[in-house]
């Protein structure tokens with residue numbers, strides 16, 4: 001089934017899409033050279049290809065200049081950022097000129113604290129303006145930002161601070177969540193006290209989100225607001241090589257600890273700008289609302305770098321979708337006349353539950369493009385969003401991409417690529433997906449397989465921080481000659497892609513990537529648990545939920561489940577808490593000692609018919625035991 005083709009209001013047509021795709025195919029070098037001119041370079045790159053070390057290698061530029069300074073002449077008085085507080089009557093509007101001044105002030109404060117090019121600065125904030133400003137201030141100085149998601153536990157923060165070698169942290173006294181206060185500063189304090197010998201943090205700058213006081217350590221901690229007020233509103237920008245890192249962002253894989261994905265400056269920014277313009281049909285006057293937290297890649301590319309490099313207007317909303325009323329998001333769209341609304345399937349599933357009448361009480365006719373990202377969306381959720389929120393008038397972009405890709409890879413282009421509900425549709429011009437079988441053979445036509453990408457693209461991550469060998473093994477080695485995404489996909493007879501989910505041991509809970517190994521490592525540190533396996537199973541609201549099978553040292557211990565949950569909360573964060581912990585006598589293993597996750601997944605899902613050949617298990621009897629435990 002395909003939806004009626006909506007064109008007319010959009011910049012591109014199907015023939016434009018074909019022309020771009022052909023141009024990128026026929027002469028990629030010229031195509032990407034042209035695309036690079038969307039940025040202002042200090043020295044234009046003489047080549048437009050991936051040197052293996054990043055794109056546009058001899059070009060130089062500054063990312064904050066591209067997001068701010070270059071707009072000052074043409075749109076200095078245009079609103080660049082709207083910050084909507086939880087309270088409906090509290091709105092801050094910053095013009096590009098204001099934003100530029102704020103970023104310069106922040107950069108000057110950072111510089112006064114010894115930050116210069118190449119240094120790592122951790123940003124751990126709720127949705128406040130200082131998050132965006134902090135990122136761009138780092139970019140201005142050539143410092144590398146490391147944004148940490150607000151939901152991380154102290155342990156998770158400490159690991160990332162240690163690995164990145166961050167010397168300065170920007171955090172907040174608290175975050176606001178309705179009447180609740182999220183203790184950002186004390187969480188950071190705990191992180192900093194965990195393994196101080198592994199850390200290099202010298203300064204902690206604290207944004208006062210409320211006037212609640214928090215403990216401050218003399219010589220290390222300072223309130224940021226008074227420093228910003230005193231700082232100069234101009235600050236020279238560093239000249240950076242295109243391949244200099246712009247940021248590190250930690251993400252989970254199937255093995256080991258989260259990896260610091262490194263994105264470069266020129267290639268990444270070209271990609272953020274290119275994809276934001278193409279996929280969201282960016283036009284003058286748009287109000288762009290991406291609901292992602294800046295702690296994730298979506299926040300980097302589509303709250304900050306994409307829309308600001310294109311001179312757009314971004315909206316940041318401090319609050320939650322349904323606080324204080326379930327219609328809060330719709331009210332925000334109505335009051336700011338949002339044109340482009342980019343969110344997650346998880347949020348849509350939750351909002352759908354509130355029914356159709358509620359959104360219909362708001363004027364949502366400003367919307368032109370709706371987008372989703374982060375997880376597969378069901379046809380039901382797609383149609384609800386399209387119809388009830390978009391009124392059937394909007395373009396719908398189901399965008400597939402990942403932290404490592406830097407920006408959107410497979411997505412409809414409004415007006416130019418016909419949508420099919422719940423399909424990410426076609427690759428963007430210049431992107432080359434392929435589907436492979438288990439043996440690494442490329443599959444043709446309508447088929448299903450492992451999703452890989454051929455060739456390079458400007459947004460591709462440069463490497464993993466401190467571990468280039470791991471970058472090679474994770475992405476380039478599994479299917480030689482192709483870039484391995486970790487996802488599976490189906491391709492239909494029209495060449496459309498339907499993402500089927502991860503083929504590795506990454507669990508996607510509400511769009512958050514969580515490695516099974518992260519949970520298992522957290523449990524390994526809990527003395528009462530000998531061994532465990534974490535798996536993902538379908539969940540109505542979250543997309544996937546986590547199930548843990550754990551083998552206890554003493555199965556009669558009365559509080560094993562609680563201990564397990566506590567260990568995961570402490571090591572990873574509350575967002576990784578499992579739906580259920582099954583205490584089991586053993587895990588199903590092959591004779592060579594490998595956990596058979598497929599089996600554990602089926603049992604947890606209640607799919608106990610047709611479990612397949614169990615003769616390869618070291619102990620086939622364990623299967624019935626697990627079934628009995630799961631069925632209670």
Ligand code: WTA
Pocket residue numbers: 251296297298372373374375376377398399400401402403404424485486487499501502508511512513
């Ligand atoms: C999943 C988020 C289905 C996928 C930008 C990918 C999706 C992982 C989609 C990356 C989509 C992302 N449909 N699945 N439209 N978009 N995913 O790094 O499994 O946080 O590999 O980046 O999310 O998650 P990450």
